[in-house]
Amino acid sequence: MKHMLLGAAMAAGVATTAPAQEITLGRFFGACEDAGTDTTTSSGEACIIQSIINAADAELDGISINTLPTDWGNYYDQIKAAYAGGTPPDVHVMHRHRVPEFAGLGAVAEISGELEAAGIDPSDWSPAALDAVSFNGGIYGVPMDFHANLWHVNMDLMAQAGLVEDGKPVLPSSPEELLAQAQQFKDATGQDYLAADFAQFPIGVRVVLALMWQQNANIFTEDGTATINTEAGQNAVTAITQLFDAGLANPQLNYADSQQAFLNGEAGILVNGTWVVDFYTAEAAKEEVGLDSYYVADFPTLFETGATWADSHMWAIPASIEGENRAAALKVLAFINDHNIDWARTGHMSVRTSVVESDAYQALPHRDEYTGTADIARDTPPSERYGAIQDVLNRELQAIWLTDKAVGDALADAELEVQDLLDR
Amino acid sequence: MASRSRLTQTQAAWLMLAPFLATYALFLIYPFFRGIWISLHDWNLLAVAFNPDAKEFVGIRNYERVMWGKNITWSLFNAPVWQALGLIGLGLSVFLRRMNRLSRFNAIALAIVSALLVFLPGFHPGEGGRWYDRRFWPTVGNTLTFVAFAVPGVTISALLLAAALNRETRAMSILRTLFFISQVLSVTVVTLIWQIMFSPRQGLIANITETFGGTPINWLTDQQFAMAAIVIATVWWSLGIAMILFLAGLQDISQDIYEAAVLDNAKGVRAFWYITLPNLTRTISVVVILQIILHFQVFGQPHLMTQGGPNDATQVLVRYIYQTGFRDSELGRASAMAVFLFLIMGSFSIIQFVVGREKD
Incomplete structure (x- = not known):
């Protein structure tokens, strides 16, 4: 009897391993129910990535992919808890800014020696992309994009305000010009010049960071000293608050509301990322949407040096997976790497030189309007406490524009708290 | 037969209770004490998961870092409104008890709450001081x-x-x-x-x-x-x-x-x-x-x-x-806060227990 049971169990074991290697996959980007397997026609981040995953599931022999349900806001908390519990997904997406934390602890796998065997050519990645996935000399993932803050422009409103020249929007080159153009815009159209999520997600933080970098300053140094309550910090914040004070922008709109304001034609400019270019393009084409003439511009330089906030999405595998599972997980990474052009349809910038130089990539809508962004992409120095630092800045900046806290006080408090985090 | 059935009654009781007790111990008692244990350590969630020795015993430092600060002093006029309210409450509890308008239990409860109201808001960072964790309170x-x-x-x-x-x-x-x-x-x-x-x-x-x-x-x-x-x-x-x-x-x-x-x-x-x-x-x-x-x-x-x-x-x-x-x-710090929350809720549970008994 015992033998029979064992035999049956073994037979069952053989039977289940033979047909398909199941790969669990963790990602954010939101849900897409009917993504299908056509990677060339899907639109929007959620559906494009899901169509690539579905195609991998269908096309890769002996691999089936199970996408785990995850939500944006709690993604990293879930991933960390999964790692801590010893059950991380076999493949998961992450941001480059998390690499110090995950690679530093040995959570994600170093894969430089396995890329070529899996069919991934790292020499096709741009130097910045390779840098994004590198840590202490190793490669800890496959980069998927660069994403950055852009200025999304409503050209009809800008034209009405006399802020269009040669088919391009006239954008400010100093804080004073920003205020003047915003006023000119309001006088001509009656609408807000600029909208962005200053109230919830850290889009406002990213704007202020960019304006600090434009003054060759940063919020903390590589050796861990917080430098927020500085002249550069003051300049960066007041460049924004002057718009709120003059009633030319509304700090109380959150992500959905600021986006809706822009799509309704109630704001000339929306500061948001590369991830919405295809969505806004599609919306602008609709009859019922207020936005008709859509343009994408690089984040303008208001101070000395060009800079805009940027990050990268990348795919990693846990250090703990081995054998067939690891080989299968690497095949999934290779498949995603092969479909970089499809992902670029979202509006993100490609990480592969061969894709960037392709005609298909250059023909993507609005692509030629923000070619400068790749050169000005920046982020804060690497830190294991990136998330907590962003949160401090978000709180103190919200205190300035939502609750009238004095700029100096808020920056001093932010500096104290960021220093605490860096010292922990 | 009679003696055997008397014995088995206790045994049977334990036997019947065993599944509950085991589950209760495993999923409530053990995690609770484990939480207190973690709160006494510098315990990084991920680091400890990959290397169990990565934690460090720090005693009550997590509690200090969360609830206390540098140069914390106490004064009666730090939060005048709350503290005055507390003083009034204290006076009322004595007065109403004397007048027999309040049961002993209610008088004590009111007095405790009022005393806390006078006492707790009185703490503040003194000259050059600061809370270690400015967000906790x-x-x-x-x-x-x-x-x-x-x-x-x-x-x-x-x-x-x-x-x-x-x-x-x-x-x-x-x-x-x-x-x-x-x-x-x-x-x-x-x-x-x-x-x-x-x-x-x-x-x-x-x-x-x-x-x-x-x-x-x-x-x-x-x-x-x-x-x-x-x-x-x-x-x-x-x-x-x-x-x-x-x-x-x-x-x-x-x-x-x-x-x-x-x-x-x-x-x-x-x-x-x-x-x-x-x-x-x-x-x-x-x-x-x-x-x-x-x-x-x-x-x-x-x-x-x-x-x-x-x-x-x-x-x-x-x-x-x-x-x-x-x-x-930071699991250690988080656990210290969780223990604090437990104390608050625990005290309300005790009140509920006492209230429930008094009326019966």
């Missing part, structure tokens, strides 16, 4: 504010609804079901509904204010309204259970009393005040204490509706514990 304050509004909000509205719906007609039973339905929804659904309701662009509330010529309020991103918005959503969500408890309590009140009262010309509001309320005190205290314990654990509503903002105005204790533990991976 404001977060505790926000949690208390939430509880202070949500509990009376739920209790009063549930009581009024129960009184109004306590009739044997078909319409009333449909209404009772309708009001209870919100309770069945999960927090994600509730917060989604209310985020749409509160939206200044497409929300129902904004549309109503606009019809009357007002400017819509940015409920969720305005420091003055964000907490109110969360309280409103919570009251709507957790009305059902309280209402059912009140309905049960109402049905226990004999109709004879009302009939007698009508003869004395006590109807409607007067009957409610002089008959219904006094007969419901037991239910009310149960509802209030259950709600207090429940709402101290508030997490989903601020997490999903406001992300604790704006400027931490809706940051609550459980969300701070969650962020510290999972986002910042």
